[in-house]
Amino acid sequence: MYKQYLSQTINLLKENKLLSFISIVGTALAICMIMAIVIVFEVKTANYEPETHRDRMLTVKWGGAAEKEHPEMNSNSMISLKVVKQCFYPLNNVEAVTGVMPFQQKLASIPSGTTNFKCDVSYTDAAFWKVFDFSFLKGTPYVKEEFESGIRKAVISENIARRLYGTTDVVGKTISLSYQNYTISGVVKNVSTLAEAAYAQVWVPYTTNNQSETLQFCENLLGCFRCYILAHSSADFDNIRNQVNRNVTVLNASQKEQILLLRGQPDTQFVQLTRKWANNDAKVKETVIQYSIVLTLLLLVPAINLSGMTHSRMKKRMSEIGVRKAFGANRKELLEQVLYENFIYTILGGIFGLILSYISVVFLKTWLLNNLMDGYLSGSSSLNVAMLFQPSIFLYAFIFCLLLNMMSAGIPAWKASRTKIVNALNDK
Amino acid sequence: MIKSILKRIWVQRRGNTWIFSELLIVFVLLWYATDFLFVYAKSAFEPKGYNTEHVYHIAISANPNLIPKTSNEDSLNTLWVKPYNELIRRIKSYPGVEAVCYYFGTESYSEGTMFQCYVSKDTAHVVQANIFYVSPDYYNVFKIDMVKGRFTNWNMNEQPQPAVLTTDFADSLFRGKSEIGNSFSDYYESGKHYKVVGIAQKSKQDEYNRYDKFIYVPIEEYMIQANIPNTAVRVRAEEDHHFAETFMNKMRKRLQVGPYYLFNIESYDESKQIYDASKGTSNYIKSGSALILFFIINIFLGVMGTFWFRTQSRSSEIGLRMALGSSKRKLRRLMISEGIILLNLAAIPAIIICINIGHADFTFNKLMDFTVLRFFICTLITYVLMIVMVVLGVWYPSKIASNILPVEALRNE
Numbered sequence: 001m002y003k004q005y006l007s008q009t010i011n012l013l014k015e016n017k018l019l020s021f022i023s024i025v026g027t028a029l030a031i032c033m034i035m036a037i038v039i040v041f042e043v044k045t046a047n048y049e050p051e052t053h054r055d056r057m058l059t060v061k062w063g064g065a066a067e068k069e070h071p072e073m074n075s076n077s078m079i080s081l082k083v084v085k086q087c088f089y090p091l092n093n094v095e096a097v098t099g100v101m102p103f104q105q106k107l108a109s110i111p112s113g114t115t116n117f118k119c120d121v122s123y124t125d126a127a128f129w130k131v132f133d134f135s136f137l138k139g140t141p142y143v144k145e146e147f148e149s150g151i152r153k154a155v156i157s158e159n160i161a162r163r164l165y166g167t168t169d170v171v172g173k174t175i176s177l178s179y180q181n182y183t184i185s186g187v188v189k190n191v192s193t194l195a196e197a198a199y200a201q202v203w204v205p206y207t208t209n210n211q212s213e214t215l216q217f218c219e220n221l222l223g224c225f226r227c228y229i230l231a232h233s234s235a236d237f238d239n240i241r242n243q244v245n246r247n248v249t250v251l252n253a254s255q256k257e258q259i260l261l262l263r264g265q266p267d268t269q270f271v272q273l274t275r276k277w278a279n280n281d282a283k284v285k286e287t288v289i290q291y292s293i294v295l296t297l298l299l300l301v302p303a304i305n306l307s308g309m310t311h312s313r314m315k316k317r318m319s320e321i322g323v324r325k326a327f328g329a330n331r332k333e334l335l336e337q338v339l340y341e342n343f344i345y346t347i348l349g350g351i352f353g354l355i356l357s358y359i360s361v362v363f364l365k366t367w368l369l370n371n372l373m374d375g376y377l378s379g380s381s382s383l384n385v386a387m388l389f390q391p392s393i394f395l396y397a398f399i400f401c402l403l404l405n406m407m408s409a410g411i412p413a414w415k416a417s418r419t420k421i422v423n424a425l426n427d428k
Numbered sequence: 429m430i431k432s433i434l435k436r437i438w439v440q441r442r443g444n445t446w447i448f449s450e451l452l453i454v455f456v457l458l459w460y461a462t463d464f465l466f467v468y469a470k471s472a473f474e475p476k477g478y479n480t481e482h483v484y485h486i487a488i489s490a491n492p493n494l495i496p497k498t499s500n501e502d503s504l505n506t507l508w509v510k511p512y513n514e515l516i517r518r519i520k521s522y523p524g525v526e527a528v529c530y531y532f533g534t535e536s537y538s539e540g541t542m543f544q545c546y547v548s549k550d551t552a553h554v555v556q557a558n559i560f561y562v563s564p565d566y567y568n569v570f571k572i573d574m575v576k577g578r579f580t581n582w583n584m585n586e587q588p589q590p591a592v593l594t595t596d597f598a599d600s601l602f603r604g605k606s607e608i609g610n611s612f613s614d615y616y617e618s619g620k621h622y623k624v625v626g627i628a629q630k631s632k633q634d635e636y637n638r639y640d641k642f643i644y645v646p647i648e649e650y651m652i653q654a655n656i657p658n659t660a661v662r663v664r665a666e667e668d669h670h671f672a673e674t675f676m677n678k679m680r681k682r683l684q685v686g687p688y689y690l691f692n693i694e695s696y697d698e699s700k701q702i703y704d705a706s707k708g709t710s711n712y713i714k715s716g717s718a719l720i721l722f723f724i725i726n727i728f729l730g731v732m733g734t735f736w737f738r739t740q741s742r743s744s745e746i747g748l749r750m751a752l753g754s755s756k757r758k759l760r761r762l763m764i765s766e767g768i769i770l771l772n773l774a775a776i777p778a779i780i781i782c783i784n785i786g787h788a789d790f791t792f793n794k795l796m797d798f799t800v801l802r803f804f805i806c807t808l809i810t811y812v813l814m815i816v817m818v819v820l821g822v823w824y825p826s827k828i829a830s831n832i833l834p835v836e837a838l839r840n841e
Contacts, residue, residue, distance in 0.1 A: 022733045026726065033722060107691060116680070118692060179491050301454060301723065305730035308446030312737035367714050376702060 002340065009341045019313070020345070023306060027349025028356060030302035031400060034295060035357035038396045039388065040368050041291075043194060043361075045269050048386045050132040050191060050198045054269045056234050057131065058241075059197065060088070060227040062278035064261035065218035074261065076278035080216040080223030081206075083260060087247040088227045093239060095230045096130035100197075101206050102226060103376070106177040108202065110164050119160060120378050121177060122200035123209050131230045132198040139171035139186030142205055146185075150207035154182035157190045157201050157379075177202065192382040194369060197228055201379055219258040229266055241266065299404055306408035310342055314416040321416055322424025331417040338413035343405045350401035358388065433766050437773070444770065447734045450727070451774035455814060458723050459782045460791070462813075463806040465716045467796045468636065468709070477594065477631030477642075479571040480536060480696035482668045484675075486659040487692040488515065494687040504653040511686025512652050518682055519659070522675065524667030527568035530657040531647060533560030536696065537634050537703035545615035546622075546643070548601045554615050557597045557641035558633075561651060566644065569662040577608045577626030584646040588621035594628045597641035634700065636709050638795060656688070671695075724817050731767060731821030739763075739829040746829050747837020756830040763826035767818045775814075779807060 013020045047054045063079035066072075084099035091097055101123035109116035126144040134141075134155075142153040154175055161168045161184075164175060168187045175182050182204055191199050206212040216223040231240055244266060252259040263281050264271075275282040314321070321334060361368055362383065369381055437444055498504065512530075520528045534541045544559045560566070564582040572579075572592070581590050588611060598606035606627060614620035622645065630639040647657065663671050672693045683690040704710045739746070746759060785791060786798050796802065 018736060019733060022729045022736075026729045029722065029725060033718070178489070179493055297457065298722070301450070301457070301726050304446060304450040304453065305726055305733065308450070308730065309733040309737070311446060312443075312734070312741075315741075316737075367711060376706070 005337055005340050006344065009344045012341075013345075019309065023309060023345045024349040024352065026302050026305050027346050027401075027404060028352035030298055030404060031350045031353025031397065032356040032360065033298050034400050035354050035393070035397055036360050036368060037291070037294065037298075038400075039357060039361050039393055042390050042393055043369060043383070043387050044273055046387065046390050046392070048195070048384070049189075050134045051195045052133040053131070053230055056231045057197075058229040058231065058237060058266035058268065059272040060229075060262065060265045061267070061272060061275060062263075062265070063222055064263060064279065065221040065258045066261050068255070068257055068259055074279070075218050075222060077217075077222040078224050078226055078278075079260075080220050081212050081225055082216060082220045082223075083251070084225050084227050086251050087244060087260075088229065090247065091229065091240060091243050093232070093236055093243075095232055096127045097227065097229050098125055098127040098131045099206070099225050099227050100124045100128060101209070101212055101224050102200065104209075105376075105378075106202075107179075108160060108164065109176045111174055111176050111181060113164070115164060117163065118378055119177075119201045120199070121202045121204060123206035123212060124203050125206065128203070131228050134191075134198070135189040137168050137187045137189060139184070141186050141203075147205040147207055150205065152180070152182040152208050153185040153205065155186040155188060155203045156184055157188055159190050159379075160201050161187050175202070177204070180208070182208070190382070191379065192384075193377050193379045194381050194383070194387070197226070199377070199379060219255055221255070221258055221260045227266070234268075237268070299400070299407060303404060303407035306342075306345075306404075307411060310338075310409050311412040311415070314338065314412050318416075318419065318424045321419065322421050322426075325419075325421045325424060334417040335413050338416055339405065339409050342409035342413070343402075346401045346405040346408075350397060350404075354394075354397050361388070429762070429765065430769065433762070433769050437766070437770065447730065447770060448774050450730050451771055451814070451818075452778050454723050454727050455775055455778035455810060456781050456785075458720060458813065459778070459806060459810040460785065461716050461720045461723070462810050463802070464792050465713065465720070466802065466806050466809070467792055468713055468716075471637070471795045472635045474632075474635075475573065475629070476536075476635065477573050477629045477639075480700070482663045482665055483569060483696045484661050484663060484672065485535075485694050485696060485699060486519065486661060486690070487694070488656050488659055488683070488688050489691040490656060490687045491689055505649070507686060508653045509649050511688060512657075515683060515685050515688055516659070518685070519661060519679070522679065524663050524671065526662045526664050527565045528659070528661045529563045529565040529569040530659045531560055531562040531566055532651060532655070532657055533562070534558045534633055534642075535658055537699040541633075544643070546601060546612050547615045548610070548612040553601065553603065555597065555601045555641065557593070557643045560642065560644045561647040562644050563647050569660050571662075572631075572644075573629035575627045575629055577624070579644070580625045582646050584648045586646075588623045589645055590625040591622040592626040592628055592644040593624060594631050594642045596630055596639065597643060598624065598627050600641065634703060636704065636707070636795060720813075724813055727814065727817045728821045731818050732824060735763065735767065735822045735825040736828075739825045739832075743829075743832055743837045746832055747834040750832070750834040751838065759830040760823075760826040763829060764819055764822050767822040768815060771814055771818050775811060782807065 045054065051057070060079060062076060063083060064074045064076040066074040081099065088097050088099065104121045104123060105118055106121045107116050108119040126142060126147040129141040137158060139155075141155050142151070146153055154177075156170075156175060158168050160175075161170045164170070165173060170184050170187060173184050175184055191201075193199050211224070229240060231237060244262070248260055248262060265275075265282075267275060267282060271282045271284055274284050274287040324334065365381060365383060369383075498507070516528055516530060519525060532542065534543075542559050543556050545554050545556045547554045564579065566572075567579045574592075575595055577592070579590070579592060583590075591612075593601070593606070595606070598610075601612060602610055606624070608624055608626070610624045612622055612624075614622070628642070628644075631642045632639045651657070672695060675693050676690070680690050701710075749759060783803070786803055789798070791798050
């Protein structure tokens with residue numbers, strides 16, 4: 001029976017070329033726009049190197065310091081090293097905790113050479129290499145003992161190695177960052193700016209930068225650090241949050257004038273994406289509402305289009321429906337037929353739409369995938385296969401096709417199945 | 429003709445519901461997106477009050493190993509200020525440079541703002557303004573649009589200090605009686621007095637911002653002891669080719685004076701691009717344009733599909749008209765008029781909805797208030813877009829309709 005519907009639909013497609021074209025293009029356009037949004041969302045939340053454990057990672061991006069007497073007077077920025085040491089390093093039941101000083105721009109050069117250029121440096125601890133999975137082309141990262149002693153070791157990306165030395169075989173050689181010399185201990189594969197937390201072009205221990213201690217303000221509550229916590233599994237998140245809250249309460253009790261505000265952090269990956277500015281709460285509800293409105297609009301307008309056309313199509317085939325009803329087809333079967341036929345149109349449009357959406361994401365990535373900070377960074381937002389071809393994307397595409405099908409064919413199908421046989425046969 | 433079309437639309441109102449509701453919904457959505465983009469477009473076209481074309485921002489840093497660790501006034505002067513002045517001299521002598529200046533203040537295309545409060549002598553009226561501490565050549569680099577006066581006697585040692593105000597600041601401070609020579613003082617530092625030497629056009633920090641009050645005063649040397657000022661150069665238009673790269677290569681060694689070194693040079697156009705992207709402005713504009721394109725393509729497809737069906741289901745009527753002497757052109761015009769009248773009918777409730785949206789403050793009002801003129805222009809643009817799409821969508825089916833042979837059509841009956 002379904003094979004018959006299929007061959008019928010294909011014949012109809014060939015007969016009414018213009019209408020089929022309009023239906024398929026309309027569907028493809030809608031699916032393209034919807035899937036572009038979905039793909040971007042997946043790139044921002046799915047796991048890929050070096051942020052291979054986003055699903056069990058918690059983030060602390062921003063902190064606030066409020067006056068004890070007047071809590072509405074507050075300053076906001078990244079958290080300080082003191083907060084990292086007192087509230088986050090002592091956490092139990094976690095796989096690793098790392099404190100990072102990101103977005104430091106330094107001038108990279110070789111001590112005796114002539115090339116120098118801006119590069120993005122992150123100052124980290126040794127646990128950084130446990131929380132994120134980097135691919136080391138050569139060498140190894142700096143270890144806990146080297147970090148604690150403030151030894152000047154650096155891990156650089158392959159682009160930087162090639163720009164400075166022309167090769168990636170540079171372990172043991174020197175790199176100068178704004179006139180401070182470091183020994184290269186490892187070379188890693190380039191990291192895309194899309195991996196916001198792990199991104200940098202050079203990583204060095206923060207114990208080699210005295211600004212990690214000196215750049216603290218608001219009674220040493222704020223500074224230039226971010227903290228990433230790797231849990232054993234996402235089931236531990238609540239336990240970790242409780243521990244953090246206890247540590248913060250203890251810290252605040254010992255503060256004289258200012259107290260620390262974390263505003264609900266540490267966050268999961270999706271929540272952290274909605275937390276754009278330091279002085280606001282995470283805007284999860286607003287983001288979900290925004291996404292829903294946009295997706296509804298993108299589905300609604302084409303659905304109305306396609307609905308009208310399906311309705312007219314059904315009217316034309318009234319006599320056929322009348323005959324089938326006269327021969328015993330019940331309402332459910334007719335409904336199924338209309339929905340199934342329309343689904344073929346939708347799937348065809350959906351496949352085109354999905355291909356189009358991948359093309360747009362790749363070619364328009366500076367628009368669709370940009371993070372607010374991208375312009376200030378020197379790296380590139382490269383995409384790779386693992387990011388783009390997540391199986392969940394195909395699932396979402398299928399679901400949206402189904403949804404569009406329901407919305408566009410639902411009412412006409414229901415109306416068609418309800419017509420009285422006499423009226424249908426008379427075709428009036 | 430219109431009456432008969434209206435009658436036909438009413439008779440077929442059930443069949444017309446789809447296309448009517450689509451026209452209505454898309455009109456409102458299209459209006460919202462057009463209104464959104466209109467605000468951005470208008471802001472982009474309004475002049476900033478100064479010119480940043482061919483102007484470059486030079487980022488100077490201090491080498492941590494060479495920073496002088498002294499607080500003695502004379503040493504600070506020798507170790508910070510003298511090398512900086514030498515730096516400026518060397519930049520000025522670079523070929524292609526028209527003017528160099530240095531300043532502290534609200535940098536264009538950045539988040540930082542500096543503001544002070546001022547009070548005029550005659551009234552006890554306190555006004556806040558964004559402040560710029562600038563060197564004498566600032567005017568030559570940024571070509572400030574002046575209404576009256578100029579940056580005369582631009583010396584920090586003049587008492588009272590010269591100051592240039594933007595018109596909105598001057599009008600607010602002197603309650604409309606702003607003249608060259610007026611005096612006023614700093615609100616917080618009681619010893620600081622100023623004299624107006626020039627009035628500038630309204631200014632804003634970047635294109636996508638509202639106009640704000642600005643004041644320019646001379647830069648004072650002691651400020652250079654504490655911080656490195658922003659440095660900007662204006663390059664002659666003929667020489668502005670790959671200026672940034674060649675400057676970096678040639679001047680890196682030459683600008684290693686005292687504790688300073690050249691960190692970066694960037695054109696203001698580049699800064700603007702990065703800043704707009706960081707605020708999400710470029711994103712909003714592109715997304716808005718994409719949505720508009722999406723809606724009008726959908727309208728085009730929807731109208732074309734609907735009228736195609738009509739052509740087929742009404743072929744007998746068309747055959748009859750042709751048999752009774754109607755010309756092809758008249759048939760086409762009939763169909764197109766039907767499309768336009770449908771649009772007009774849908775536009776009336778749509779415009780009412782749009783008025784309510786504007787009234788309820790759901791529109792994007794950060795850069796511009798919701799005025800009658802804005803509403804009128806956006807509605808007009810939306811209407812024109814929709815008409816064009818409807819006419820285009822009906823055109824092909826109407827052409828097919830007018831080519832029907834009356835014999836065929838009537839036979840089908």
